[in-house]
Structures are given as structure tokens and as C-alpha cells.
């Protein structure tokens with residue numbers, strides 16, 4: 001057993017429902033055995049009750065639940081930063097040419113390493129991942145996630161039109177390869193499978209039906225896709241599905257809108273779509289950096305909440321600008337501030353919830369990860385800014401835990417991630433810090 005001592009913060013409940021949901025232990029501790037949290041509480045009390053536990057002293061930083069990124073693309077690591085284009089042009093110019101390279105196992109294996117280490121080194125312990133159009137590359141992604149120990153929910157991306165020929169498949173082949181991948185990876189170690197049509201624009205009704213067949217056959221695989229991201233995209237989808245009421249209806253008709261569904265973006269939903277998403281308890285994955293970079297629009301968080309739609313957060317690498325869930329939280333805050341009365345003023349507690357527990361709920365994993373409640377896996381990120389950094393200075397002077405948390409979102413980067421665990425296993429540790437220069 002290990003006793004981790006630190007300043008702890010977590011949100012076991014939603015601050016959107018319970019204003020005092022943020023739980024803070026200034027001198028706190030988590031007792032961990034076999035990767036599971038056995039107790040969470042004051043250090044003094046837990047140490048007295050468990051004198052034999054091995055101590056891990058993490059004072060000087062902040063321990064948070066590992067981040068849960070609910071929308072991120074494996075084959076897009078190397079195209080992060082393709083700024084200046086709207087969605088459909090960005091896909092044609094930067095994204096699809098890169099994704100076409102993943103039929104080459106050497107390329108796919110190299111990017112799988114970059115991708116998984118990118119997630120882990122930013123404190124993300126669970127991710128809902130858009131895989132590759134190539135089944136062989138999806139295998140390599142799951143293999144790398146297993147080697148490192150990260151939790152991934154991932155799937156083969158399927159499409160049968162409008163992209164480029166190398167990325168197209170058929171409904172029959174998508175079903176067959178999906179079945180094989182599910183058999184190999186779903187529920188193996190920390191891996192889960194997500195059925196993943198790219199978006200209705202690139203998936204015919206037949207393709208969506210093949211996805212629905214997999215969802216019916218495998219009762220607990222997850223579903224993910226894109227929705228209502230960009231106005232031009234929405235127009236094209238309307239033309240491609242003349243019989244559908246709206247974008248959501250293209251998925252709804254196939255039976256793909258359920259509690260197991262996470263739909264990325266939802267920037268331009270109708271009231272009908274929000275009502276149906278709430279009724280079926282599916283999640284909207286909000287990707288604020290991507291929405292800003294691609295000029296997609298301002299996410300109507302207040303309307304989602306009013307309709308009762310569950311909302312989580314995603315980086316959307318590579319439309320997004322990196323793996324940092326801290327940056328995503330800050331950008332979500334900025335965008336809501338800029339929306340005036342239509343925005344929702346987010347507190348640091350909301351940001352932490354969106355970056356952790358909300359994602360676990362979206363994936364149906366809230367009994368396993370997302371906070372430090374007893375029985376959960378010990379999935380955690382230890383943030384400790386290097387001495388001399390601005391964040392280090394601000395934390396030293398922070399007057400409350402809320403101010404500390406706000407500063408972590410405002411200033412925190414990959415450089416502040418000191419250590420990361422999944423189910424008690426260390427999946428990332430920062431290298432030695434350069435000694436601050438001594439003034440002579």
C-alpha cells in the first residue's frame with residue numbers, strides 16, 4: 001500500500017448541479033492498494049490509521065484526477081498548428097493527406113508512440129480516440145496504449161465517400177474489420193472500443209447502418225462521431241440526407257444516439273437536436289481550441305445545460321492546438337466570457353469537472369476514474385511547476401485553493417506535469433529539472 005501526500009482537489013459531483021462540488025484537502029492523502037483508492041482524507045488521519053503504508057511525499061504541488069480527453073485524433077499529431085482554414089478546407093489541405101499515410105505500419109507505429117506519450121505527458125489518463133481509417137494502424141495504437149498503460153477508448157474511423165479513395169471502405173468491410181478489432185481489443189486490459197464513423201458527410205446510410213449493427217451486437221462498445229461543427233459542413237450534410245430532419249437525425253435514424261454516444265463539437269445545434277441528445281443521454285464533447293482555430297463558432301454551453309445535455313471536454317488534436325486539457329479548460333472559459341449573456345461563467349471547479357469527471361461520465365467510466373472517491377482506480381496527475389516559473393510564483397502566493405486551481409488552468413502547461421499514474425502504475429515522470437542558476 002502507498003500513501004500519496006499532497007494538496008488534493010477533485011469534483012466527485014457536478015458543479016453545474018452542486019455549487020460546492022469542488023473538494024479540496026490542503027494536506028491530503030490518497031491510500032492506494034492494487035491500483036485502487038482505499039481511502040482519501042486528511043494526511044494526519046490516514047497516516048495514523050495506516051502506519052505501515054509506504055509514503056510518497058508530493059507536497060509542493062497539486063494532485064488532481066487524471067484528465068479525460070473525450071475527443072482526440074491519433075493520426076493528427078504531426079499536423080497540429082495548421083491554422084487559417086475552415087473545417088472542410090483544413091481536412092483537404094492538411095488532414096486527409098496525413099491520414100492517408102497510416103497504411104504504412106512504420107509511420108503508424110512512430111505516430112502511435114508520439115500520440116500516447118503526448119497524452120500521458122500532459123496528464124491525460126483516459127482518452128476517447130478517433131483512430132485511423134486503417135485497421136492495422138488501430139492495432140498499433142491499442143498496442144502502444146497497452147505498452148504504456150493508458151486507458152483508451154478507440155476505434156477504426158470509417159467512411160465511404162467524399163474523402164479520398166485510400167480512406168474509403170465499404171459497409172461490409174467496415175463491419176468485418178470492426179468485429180475483428182472489437183474481438184481483439186475491447187475489454188482487453190485498459191482498452192475499450194468505440195464505433196467511429198468519421199461524420200455523416202463521409203458516411204452513407206449503409207455505412208451508418210453497418211455501425212449500428214456493431215453497436216447492437218456488442219452491448220457495451222461506445223460510439224463517437226462529429227456533429228454540427230461548421231456551417232458549410234451542415235449544409236452539405238443536409239443535401240446528402242434529404243430525408244433527415246437535421247444533422248442529428250442522420251445518426252438518430254440509424255439508432256446511433258444513445259447513452260453510449262459522444263458527439264464532438266455541437267457548435268450549431270437546433271433545439272430539437274438538443275432535446276433528443278438529452279432524452280437519449282448522449283454527450284456533447286466540447287473542443288474549444290479547435291472551434292477557435294478552425295473558426296467553427298462559439299459553443300452554446302448554456303443551451304446544452306438548459307436542455308439537459310451532458311457536456312465533456314476534448315482537445316481535438318490536430319484541429320485543436322495540443323494535448324493540454326488545462327489549455328482546453330482555459331479556452332472554454334474564455335469563449336463563454338466572450339459570449340456575454342449567452343455565455344456561462346465557468347469557475348475553476350467547472351473547469352476541473354469538465355476536464356476529469358465529466359469525461360468519465362461521458363464514457364460510462366465514472367465508477368472507475370475521474371475523481372478520488374474510494375474504489376476508483378488511482379488515475380492521477382501531479383502538477384508541480386518548476387522553480388522560477390511564473391506558475392510557481394503564483395501558486396506560492398495563492399490565497400485559496402480556488403485561486404490555485406484557477407492559476408493551474410491559466411498558466412499550466414506540459415512543463416508543469418511532474419508525474420502521472422493510471423491504476424497506480426506510473427505512466428509518465430518528468431525528467432530531472434535544470435538547477436536554477438545561482439546568482440554570483
Ligand SMILES: O=c1[nH]c(=O)c2nc[nH]c2[nH]1
Nearest residue numbers: 198199226229290316319
Ligand atoms: O474537427 C474535426 N476534425 C476532423 O478530423 C474531422 N473529420 C470530420 N469532421 C472533423 N472535425
Ligand SMILES: [Zn+2]
Nearest residue numbers: 071073264316
Ligand atoms: Zn475531431
